[in-house]
Amino acid sequence: MVSGIYLVYLIALGRLFIRVLRKGSWPPLTFESMITGFLMGSGIWITLVCILSALQKGGIPVLRMAVLLTAIPVFALEYAGFRKHRFFVWEGPKEAGWRPVGLQRYLPALILTMLALQIGRMNVAMDYDSLHYGLRSAYILDNGLGIYEDLGNINLVYTYSKGFETLILPLCVRTSYSFVLAFNMWLTAGVLVTIGKITSRIAGKSWGLAAAAVASCIPAVTNMGITAKSDIITLLVQLFILYYMVGFTREEDAAGRTRCLVLGGCACLFSYGLKPTALVFSTAVYGMSLLYALFTGSMKLSLKNSWWLSVLPAGLPVLGLWIRTCRMTGVPVTSVFTSIFGLFGFHVKWPFAFADIPSNGSEGGIPEQLRFLTGRLFHMAASPVGADMDHVIIAWGTGLVAVLAAAAVLAALVWRREKTRQPEITYLWTVFLPLTVVCLISVRKLWQVDGNYFMLFYTMAVILFMAVLHSCGRQAVTRAMAFVVGPLLAFNVLVTSLTNWSGFIGFSTSRLIHGGFYNHLEENRIRQAITGNVAIWDILAADPRTRVLAFGEHPEVLVYPCNVQSYYDLTGSGGNVRLVKTLDDFKEFLRYAGTQYFYIQSGYLEEGSRAYDIVRYMIEDGSLADIRYEYGNVIASVNLDGAYPVTPEESLEEFYTSYRLKDKE
């Protein structure tokens, strides 16, 4: 509920901006004004956080206070406008009296069931990536001084464009992850509604409802709803581009077309701040939209249009977020784009080191590459089994998407001379076909494909299928296709029930008496206490600004309520293994990171490993002091400046006897 109110606040904040653009006139409560409100409101909010952070006045309590103070006038103005106009246009004027009939009546129940399935396990199915970076924004993004503070974290994931994480900072409560996850669930519902609305615009409300229901059964879409990753919001904003541009194809006057084109551009621009890969996918979608407008001769825009100003709340947050990444790393966008920015003169700063696209390394001639691609596509459509499919099964498009995409293509070919050529469908094909090519290149190139990379493709396949089938106008085919899709939907419900991004099976246990939220902090404390980390927890929990390097199982060791980065962060994927090559390099990194403590999990270090040697050498030369042991776990203060008195030989002897090494197999 709290996250829902926050979402309404963002929409209302954005609608206030729209009111300014409309010279004070209150915008009617249409779906378009709400999504535009969300887009503008989110942009304004992130810009505000960037400004506060630049003044070093960040910090989550300050941000919450800012929400509270601004929420009062924002809601008051919105309510005043609503009371004056009493204008609520949720349904289109043509189908205002529409109600679902027959089997359609069960579709809302199916959608709600699929959402409820995710909500039921939301609190107990925290996945690897969410625990790594999505849920720890209070420690690794804004730890008191705003998002521009360099918190000394080395891994790539801490340098991503943090648009989503910045947006939800006021919901980052230390005791519970649920507020963040719930916000993502609202956005997932928004994705389904937007899919329904896009389809409704083309084919009518019955088809829109069917599209939303089918999309709700795709594990790749709904399974991402209970993560704290930015995939869902990125998908939502990319669907906004489609929504605006489908509207563009229907607008007849220059003012309406300008509004749709500018807002589509704003959605594209805003998505750049959410996820590095949006730079490819959003640009592809909007770029093709522009080409469509150009080649169909509909690019007649009015330059004297107040909507052009909406570029500001969409572009400023991206600028602010890219400045953060650039200050930290030397390049505005990390991930696989560093080499591209290198061409423009940007250089990655020490201690970061980013790899290029992790290629699958398959070489050979065209037949061999085609065989590889076909094999992968087969596995992705029918059977995601194998090492490179580990991240597909947890967010799978399933065979349903393959059938829908194939049906859309085949139907468009079979009935090509009929209504399948209406402008909205031509526009969707203009975007869908290049998007398919981009997806195929990704499938061919990447070493490990993730199911969530193709969410936009999956949802577009659903929309296109509905639009094309509707335009064929054949009732018998539609009915028969319902029987074809039905068993696939049932299979998808089963797969969604059995899979999620964390691999957890089951639901949260229900409690009648509770504090209004799921206490993850207490759960983490108890879990650490069971593994003998009671005193260590108290030391690390005393100050959220404490900086720790943890040697232990990743991401399990990241649950301490302070700024923890793991040894895996440093040397694993997204890190920089060269930092542990020599002890001097490592110490230099520790100085950069401002690391105060080493935490070493019992049974993690292995004799002969680099991590073990580093710890031994650090004790030996007095760089680790005040070493304390608790059931084989270790906490030690980093003593690079010699602030603590040390007795290295005794300390090393004690380490050998008190720390429990990893059992030899």
Add this chain to the structure above:
Amino acid sequence: MKKKEVGFIAVMAALAAVLLLIGAEQLLIHGPLGPYMRQTEFSHMMVELLLFLYSHGFISPSPLLWYPGSIWSI
């Protein structure tokens, strides 16, 4: 219905059936979801029964399932 319509539906139904069969066989019986299916007595029994019948030659799986990686092709 016209020939075109029948053809379209037949192609789609065949594709859906192939994907569904392979998906079910790989994921629910032998694949990554197998352990979850084996968590209940009934589904575990069904899986074991199928494998027993096959290994003793009582059933011959559909040629459809003879694709690389299928349990039937081992």
